Amino acid sequence: MTGAQAILDYLSQQGIDTLFGYPGGAIMPLYDAMLDSPVKHYLCRHEQGAAFAAIGYARSTNNVGVCVATSGPGATNLLTSLADAMLDSVPLVVITGQVARPSMGSDAFQEVDVLGLSLSICKHSMQVMQPEDLLPSLNEAFQLARSGRPGPVLIDVPKDILLGDVPELMALPQVDFQYPKCSDEQIEQANQLLDECTSPVVYVGGGVGMANATQNLRYFIERNNFPVVSTLKGLGSADFRHAGYLGLLGMHGLPAANLAVQQCDLLIVIGARLDDRVTGKLDEFAPNAKLLHIDIDPAEINKRRQADLSLLGDLNQILPQLTALQNKPQWLHTIASLKQQKSWQYADLTKQQSIDAPAMLRSLSNALQADAIVSCDVGQHQMWVAQHMQFNRATQHLSSGGLGTMGFGLPAAIGAQVANPQQQVVAVCGDGSFMMNVQELATLRRYPLPVKIIVLDNQRLGMVKQWQELFHEQRYSETDLSDNPEFSKLAAAFDIASDVITQGEQVAPAIKRMLEHKGAYLLHVRLNTTDNVWPIVPPNTANHQMWEKPQCTS
Structure with missing residues (x-):
């Protein structure tokens, strides 16, 4: 087989039937071979859109997403x-073309050192320089992408x-990954911590x-x-119907x-990295608490805060061993009172001339099917979604967390819809973020895919505008988007x-029309330019000193 044929044959053997x-x-040789392959390719309209679609595919399924691009600008766009x-x-496995080996190092047309560029932003990067290394490298890539911390x-x-031509391998080697494993003594110590505490919280x-x-x-x-409590990426893992569920924590918790x-x-920190957006002022975060940190990645332990005890390994092996039983009625009463006192008071949309975004998104959440997937862009609307929509599984909430990438929502929704053709998929976008990868509307049209798009439009780069308002003396710089297209x-x-x-009274019927429409649909929701996300924890401030909505008890 040629190298291109071998790649597609390997993907088929691995059950990968979709490329972006x-x-x-x-x-180009890979695209030529696709004409004779059962692997289906989705043409996106920008390489960044293709990779985000592969990410949406991966995050909505917990499987590996695959995307391909050419050398030079194709690779740098990824x-x-x-x-x-x-x-x-x-x-994620990304396959890029490169100029032919005899031309490498000569500044050939569309030659870029993508290996060097990608080293710091990938779990692993490799360049195939011998035909016999192609399939072993591809095999290693898939195992690395899935293993441990993906x-x-x-x-x-x-x-x-x-x-x-590349040689065919009858059996590809399995990479031997050494997973961390905690000891029986550590499990015993963890159960002792659980038994001795009086006011625990699971994070x-x-x-x-x-x-x-x-x-x-x-x-x-x-x-x-x-x-x-939950991080942005943890939403959907815990049952939001549980009496002690308190929702998102952190800067906009x-x-x-x-x-x-x-x-x-x-x-009790489970599968989280104590991100700065969560902790606020670190030395005042959970000041009276011991820290039990459970994770698979040793790099996260003691990175930002010293753990009193850490358990490294597979959560599915560790959690069943934590058998100490809790019975803390006084603490549970405190939590119940706190939850009731601080419950969000949603506006009555039928009595509003304008549209309140939290109430609108809660209405959307209530109208969606139980297995619906929501893909979100980055900005104020992202925080409103995290605060006010409810998810049954983590794979139903797709949002760019660590990098905070505008333009994520639409292409990620495309990937999720490809992976889950029978499920409702909704992209919640801000007017600023939507314009970042708006060209992917052409992808919806081409296939076609019934993704529903909600554009929350305040004609502002909302989150930056909010910070300029609150922390930069209302000196607004380059956040006015009033020249948005219709x-x-x-x-x-x-x-x-x-x-x-x-208007608020239009929300319920508009959501109904959108969800009942059989194809793709865009709902343009005009918001007040002055609306902000509350609460907010100011910079270098402890979380309990958050600013709540002015003249509002919630």
Whole structure:
């Protein structure tokens, strides 16, 4: 087989039937071989869009996403998406074409050192320089992407290797990964911590969903009746119906979640990295708590805060061994009172001339099917989604966390819809973020895919505007987006149905029309330019000192 044929044959053997990408000179042999392959390719309209689609595919399934691009600008256009996958631990394999080996190092047309560029933003990067190394490298890439803490792996393949013959391997080696494992003594110490504490809180991160450990986590929480808070990526892992569920914590965390963590005496961190957006002022974060940190990646232990005890390994093996039973009625009463006092008071949309984004998104959440997937862009709307929408599984909430990449929402929704054709998929976008990868409307049209798009439009770069208002003396610089296009007309140019709403009473019927429409749909929601996300923890401030909505008790 040629190198190009071998790649596609390997993908088929691995059960990979979907690629996202964009063709070009150095990767052209692979595209030629696709004509004779059962692997289906989705042509996105920008390499960044293709990689985000692969990320959406991966995150909505917990499987490896695959994207391909050519050399030079094709490869460099992928770099932001690689960084996004790296910071959010997404299993991704990226195959880039490279100029032929005899031309390498000569500044050939579209030659870029993508290996060097990608080293710091990938779990691993490799360049295939011998035909016999192609299949072993591809095999290693998939195993690395899936193993331990997942992440993106890049393989750069010169064009002459794609065109030339490669040897067929009867059996590909399995990479021997040494997973960390905690001792029986550590498990005993953890159970002692659980037994001795009086006010515990479970802090859930994205590692739970990636480990497929949701069932074990929920059993651990239910049998002990633990209060529980979540990071952005952890949303959906814990059951939001649980009496002690307090929701998002951190900079824009819900008040009850932040206050409970500040008052606890044992913080049980599961599959999370104590991100700065979560902790606020680190030396005042959970000041009275011992820290039990459970994770698969030793690099996260003691990175930002010293753990009193750490358990390294597979969550599905560790959580069932934590058998100490909790019975803390006084603490549970405190949590229940805190939750009731700080519950969000949603506006009555039927009585509003304008549209309140939190109330609108809660209405959307209530209207969606139980298995619906929501892909979100970055900005104020991202925080409103995290605060006010409810998710049954972590794979239902796709959001760019660590990198905070604008333009993530639409292409990630495309990938999720490809992977889950029978499920509702909704992209919640801000007007600023939507314009970052708006060209992917053409991808919706081409296939076609019934993704529903909500553009929350305040004609501002909202989160930056909010910081300029609160922390930069209202000196607004380059955040006015009042020259946005008419988004419904833009949708019409791509044969996508659309609607525009401006008043609260229009929300419920508009959501109903959107969800009942069989194809792609864009709902343009006009918001007040002055609306902000509350609460907010100011810079270098402890979470319990968050600013809540002015003249509002919630």
